[in-house]
Amino acid sequence: xxxxxxxxxxxxxxxxxxxxxxxxxxxxxxxxxxxxxxxxxxxxxxxxxxxxxxxxxxxxxxxxxxxxxxxxxxxxxxxxxxxxxxxxxxxxxxxxxxxxxxxxxxxxxxxxxxxxxxxxxxxxxxxxxxxxxxxxxxxxxxxxxxxxxxxxxxxxxxxxxxxxxxxxxxxxxxxxxxxxxxxxxxxxxxxxxxxxxxxxxxxxxxxxxxxxxxxxxxxxxxxxxxxxxxxxxxxxxxxxxxxxxxxxxxxxxxxxxxxxxxxxxxxxxxxxxxxxxxxxxxxxxxxxxxxxxxxxxxxxxxxxxxxxxxxxxxxxxxxxxxxxxxxxxxxxxxxxxxxxxxxxxxxxxxxxxxxxxxxxxxxxxxxxxxxxxxxxxxxxxxxxxxxxxxxxxxxxxxxxxxxxxxxxxxxxxxxxxxxxxxxxxxxxxxxxxxxxxxxxxxxxxxxxxxxxxxxxxxxxxxxxxxxxxxxxxxxxxxxxxxxxxxxxxxxxxxxxxxxxxxxxxxxxxxxxxxxxxxxxxxxxxxxxxxxxxxxxxxxxxxxxxxxxxxxxxxxxxxxxxxxxxxxxxxxxxxxxxxxxxxxxxxxxxxxxxxxxxxxxxxxxxxxxxxxxxxxxxxxxxxxxxxxxxxxxxxxxxxxxxxxxxxxxxxxxxxxxxxxxxxxxxxxxxxxxxxxxxxxxxxxxxxxxxxxxxxxxxxxxxxxxxxxxxxxxxxxxxxxxxxxxxxxxxxxxxxxxxxxxxxxxxxxxxxxxxxxxxxxxxxxxxxxxxxxxxxxxxxxxxxxxxxxxxxxxxxxxxxxxxxxxxxxxxxxxxxxxxxxxxxxxxxxxxxxxxxxxxxxxxxxxxxxxxxxxxxxxxxxxxxxxxxxxxxxxxxxxxxxxxx
RNA sequence: GGGAGCAUAGCUCAGUUGGUUCAGAGCGUCUGCCUUACAAGCAGAGGGUCGGGGGUUCGACUCCCUCUGCUCCCACCA
Numbered sequence: 001x002x003x004x005x006x007x008x009x010x011x012x013x014x015x016x017x018x019x020x021x022x023x024x025x026x027x028x029x030x031x032x033x034x035x036x037x038x039x040x041x042x043x044x045x046x047x048x049x050x051x052x053x054x055x056x057x058x059x060x061x062x063x064x065x066x067x068x069x070x071x072x073x074x075x076x077x078x079x080x081x082x083x084x085x086x087x088x089x090x091x092x093x094x095x096x097x098x099x100x101x102x103x104x105x106x107x108x109x110x111x112x113x114x115x116x117x118x119x120x121x122x123x124x125x126x127x128x129x130x131x132x133x134x135x136x137x138x139x140x141x142x143x144x145x146x147x148x149x150x151x152x153x154x155x156x157x158x159x160x161x162x163x164x165x166x167x168x169x170x171x172x173x174x175x176x177x178x179x180x181x182x183x184x185x186x187x188x189x190x191x192x193x194x195x196x197x198x199x200x201x202x203x204x205x206x207x208x209x210x211x212x213x214x215x216x217x218x219x220x221x222x223x224x225x226x227x228x229x230x231x232x233x234x235x236x237x238x239x240x241x242x243x244x245x246x247x248x249x250x251x252x253x254x255x256x257x258x259x260x261x262x263x264x265x266x267x268x269x270x271x272x273x274x275x276x277x278x279x280x281x282x283x284x285x286x287x288x289x290x291x292x293x294x295x296x297x298x299x300x301x302x303x304x305x306x307x308x309x310x311x312x313x314x315x316x317x318x319x320x321x322x323x324x325x326x327x328x329x330x331x332x333x334x335x336x337x338x339x340x341x342x343x344x345x346x347x348x349x350x351x352x353x354x355x356x357x358x359x360x361x362x363x364x365x366x367x368x369x370x371x372x373x374x375x376x377x378x379x380x381x382x383x384x385x386x387x388x389x390x391x392x393x394x395x396x397x398x399x400x401x402x403x404x405x406x407x408x409x410x411x412x413x414x415x416x417x418x419x420x421x422x423x424x425x426x427x428x429x430x431x432x433x434x435x436x437x438x439x440x441x442x443x444x445x446x447x448x449x450x451x452x453x454x455x456x457x458x459x460x461x462x463x464x465x466x467x468x469x470x471x472x473x474x475x476x477x478x479x480x481x482x483x484x485x486x487x488x489x490x491x492x493x494x495x496x497x498x499x500x501x502x503x504x505x506x507x508x509x510x511x512x513x514x515x516x517x518x519x520x521x522x523x524x525x526x527x528x529x530x531x532x533x534x535x536x537x538x539x540x541x542x543x544x545x546x547x548x549x550x551x552x553x554x555x556x557x558x559x560x561x562x563x564x565x566x567x568x569x570x571x572x573x574x575x576x577x578x579x580x581x582x583x584x585x586x587x588x589x590x591x592x593x594x595x596x597x598x599x600x601x602x603x604x605x606x607x608x609x610x611x612x613x614x615x616x617x618x619x620x621x622x623x624x625x626x627x628x629x630x631x632x633x634x635x636x637x638x639x640x641x642x643x644x645x646x647x648x649x650x651x652x653x654x655x656x657x658x659x660x661x662x663x664x665x666x667x668x669x670x671x672x673x674x675x676x677x678x679x680x681x682x683x684x685x686x687x688x689x690x691x692x693x694x695x696x697x698x699x700x701x702x703x704x705x706x707x708x709x710x711x712x713x714x715x716x717x718x719x720x721x722x723x724x725x726x727x728x729x730x731x732x733x734x735x736x737x738x739x740x741x742x743x744x745x746x747x748x749x750x751x752x753x754x755x756x757x758x759x760x761x762x763x764x765x766x767x768x769x770x771x772x773x774x775x776x777x778x779x780x781x782x783x784x785x786x787x788x789x790x791x792x793x794x795x796x797x798x799x800x801x802x803x804x805x806x807x808x809x810x811x812x813x814x815x816x817x818x819x820x821x822x823x824x825x826x827x828x829x830x831x832x833x834x835x836x837x838x839x840x841x842x843x844x845x846x847x848x849x850x851x852x853x854x855x856x857x858x859x860x861x862x863x864x865x866x867x868x869x870x871x872x873x874x875x876x877x878x879x880x881x882x
Numbered sequence: 883g884g885g886a887g888c889a890u891a892g893c894u895c896a897g898u899u900g901g902u903u904c905a906g907a908g909c910g911u912c913u914g915c916c917u918u919a920c921a922a923g924c925a926g927a928g929g930g931u932c933g934g935g936g937g938u939u940c941g942a943c944u945c946c947c948u949c950u951g952c953u954c955c956c957a958c959c960a
Contacts, residue, residue: 003919005919005920006920006922007922190956190957197960218960219960220960221960222960233960265958265959266959266960267959267960270959270960271959271960272960274960275959275960276960277960278960282958282960283958284958284959284960285958285960287958343959343960344957344958344959357958389886389887390886392885392886392887392955393885393886393887393954393955393956396884396885396886396955396956397955397956400956400957501954501955536893536894538953569908569909570894570895570908570909572895572896575894575895576953576954577894578893578894580893580894580909582909582910583894583908583909585922586908586909586922588922589920589922589923590922591922592920592922592923593919593920593922593923595919595920596919596920596922596923597919597920598919599919599920600919600920601919602919603919636898640898642896642898644895644896644908645896645907648896648907648908651908652907652908659919659920660924660925663919667919670918671918744925744926747925747926748925748926748927750925750926751913751914751925751926751927752926754914756917757915757917757925758917803903834903841940841941844940844941845940846939846940846941847940847941848940849940850939850940850941851901851940851941852901854901854902855901855902855941856901857902858901858902858903859901859902861902861903862902862903865903866903
């Protein structure tokens with residue numbers, strides 16, 4: 001077989017992915033084997049693949065492929081999330097571009113557009129995952145708004161409503177004036193923002209609504225809301241303002257009279273000590289308003305514009321109004337001064353609009369009982385967080401959880417199944433028919449046409465928290481008493497969940513709640529929390545910064561295997577990843593290394609008459625041990641989710657041990673064939689190595705595995721068993737390591753002396769070297785003959801130490817005696833100091849008395865080793881001087 | 883304001899109950915090589931008072947205190 005010197009991934013990857021699909025290797029059905037289940041964190045249905053997805057899904061794929069090769073019935077369920085706000089805003093934008101405003105069309109028309117959009121863009125990200133090699137069970141692909149999954153959401157709502165957990169109420173919510181919906185507390189991101197601090201003069205009223213010449217100063221960041229002020233508040237302890245008690249104050253510009261109230265909420269040291277209370281537009285002010293029974297005046301509309309209740313600046317955007325009112329206040333003599341000011345401002349996670357605190361009627365889910373159980377699930381270890389530092393964060397959140405605002409003023413999503421009677425009462429039922437029946441019980445005269453369904457839809461997370469259940473069994477969600485179907489019974493709970501810490505509360509915690517509620521069991525055993533993918537400079541990857549490479553471009557350039565490996569090499573749980581293209585290059589290079597090792601091996605012709613050379617026999621014995629040793633280490637890494645350590649161990653095993661040492665040792669002389677025993681052993685090792693690499697680099701390993709020896713249709717490396725760790729002889733590995741050290745020393749010596757690798761040398765060895773490895777040293781260091789010696793006599797040459805053994809390479813005429821002497825004396829000096837420190841330790845009675853025996857033994861070994869080295873060094877120095 | 887975490891080689895990070903000749907890895911750097919698998923490569927080399935200070939201990943990268951610097955999460959300071 002003629003193979004090019006460089007591996008080209010493109011055709012190989014498409015070919016094998018198609019082969020895997022055709023043979024349904026990814027598909028899983030319940031059987032008698034142990035299941036291994038992962039559900040995908042569903043990407044937004046209209047999303048496109050970014051580096052975060054690459055990280056997450058590569059990890060998932062590594063885990064699921066490894067499980068499959070461990071003989072488990074592995075099932076990775078893919079799917080997408082309808083992402084109500086994100087998708088709806090995209091559809092709105094698209095319609096806007098076509099000249100259609102959402103307000104001008106009906107809900108049904110809008111949803112038709114939305115579904116069209118979904119059909120058009122919905123599959124993109126899933127097909128991109130195929131490019132990455134993701135071994136999802138595509139037959140099980142789900143969408144959070146599939147009809148049956150939506151039914152599960154509705155049933156869940158009805159269930160919690162009947163349980164008394166869902167209620168409706170007026171609350172101060174986080175209003176997103178761009179998305180035109182309330183968002184939950186978790187969807188608000190607070191960022192320090194530079195703004196202005198306006199110091200305003202509020203004049204005291206003369207009691208008839210006219211200003212006196214006395215005024216107080218109030219500091220605010222939001223002068224455009226003064227028209228909604230309901231009072232001015234001072235701290236009752238604040239003597240500076242006692243004279244104000246009982247007085248009335250006039251709101252600037254509109255001259256509205258409002259009372260002075262006292263509340264200890266106000267901090268005397270902050271601002272001027274006077275607080276304007278605006279119950280409709282500030283959460284704290286709302287609380288104060290309730291305490292003091294103040295009227296609520298809402299002057300800002302859905303879009304963040306001032307409404308007619310503001311009396312002035314009606315129709316102006318809140319930020320425009322702020323600018324304009326500054327001028328008006330200055331003109332009216334109400335503006336004392338303006339300062340620069342930095343304070344935390346809430347932004348919508350989805351639209352980045354400044355959140356407007358706003359009062360509105362919303363639906364809520366009580367969280368306290370659910371959170372208590374979900375906390376217990378993690379505290380007890382039923383769900384393990386990896387890394388476990390997140391337990392603290394998790395606990396803190398669960399202990400301070402607030403009720404979940406689950407309604408959204410959107411159309412894209414599951415519509416809340418509450419039906420209003422004309423008199424304002426409502427019923428909650430799974431469908432309109434049941435609702436009518438229930439409504440008739442309240443009022444027999446009600447007809448279907450009288451009933452009006454709630455306009456709002458449910459928060460997206462209210463569907464994705466059911467994901468580990470609903471992808472298998474859509475009836476079970478909302479019906480804790482029901483028997484799970486066969487799939488759910490078999491696959492639930494899933495094993496591992498890989499996701500980002502940013503959605504630990506949004507999603508992970510809520511899945512645990514839903515799992516506990518409906519399955520009486522947690523939804524997964526391990527939660528692997530990845531970091532955020534950042535660029536080399538530590539900046540978050542974002543479209544606006546343009547610092548995020550397109551994964552598909554990277555795949556096209558380096559191959560999916562290269563991209564995967566590059567990602568896996570630098571991932572450790574819970575740590576952010578500073579991604580750089582050079583890592584992918586490293587991955588690509590590794591592919592090429594594997595490819596070329598294969599080329600080398602396949603290029604050999606077997607000579608049946610050839611006897612196995614000693615060096616090859618040594619190599620085979622050693623590598624078998626080394627392989628077993630590494631398999632054990634890799635298994636240990638997997639068990640602790642140390643994925644980058646696992647691949648690094650495999651990487652070094654392949655590159656350093658297999659290629660640099662093993663292949664060089666067994667490589668036959670140019671022009672000759674290889675003996676059968678060595679060839680077969682090599683092929684066996686190669687097979688094992690491919691299997692170890694496969695979860696990380698599925699494509700190239702399949703390609704090469706298929707070509708090691710002829711395979712039948714339907715055979716695949718994917719379904720082979722991973723190499724199992726066997727017994728290994730650590731002493732043999734250790735002896736070989738010593739041989740390698742000798743080789744390195746001799747090569748280094750060559751470099752120093754400018755000797756070509758082609759020039760054979762001779763070697764003299766003192767007692768203590770593992771002589772059975774000598775043929776390996778000879779082959780790799782090009783040593784023509786080796787003699788054991790008691791002393792090296794007066795031959796001219798260079799001596800060096802390998803651990804405690806002195807070795808000597810005779811080099812007539814190339815030795816600078818003074819230089820050698822200096823080197824040896826430096827080594828002696830170091831060794832003597834080392835010995836002194838060891839002896840100091842050993843002469844410390846408390847050390848000998850308190851330290852464990854083995855630690856003391858190690859020190860004694862150091863002492864004797866050091867003594868023998870000193871002896872050798874002294875002898876070598878003496879010989880040089882002679 | 884509350885909570886959590888981090889600081890180890892030029893960069894990114896390991897260091898698993900305080901004890902092996904333990905100060906490591908990968909990348910990068912430097913030197914020499916187009917050696918008949920691979921220059922996307924081979925061979926070799928250099929590089930760190932483990933952030934500063936103090937303490938506990940026979941022994942500290944590891945445990946405790948403190949200082950400095952950074953990050954994240956939560957939170958209503960107008």
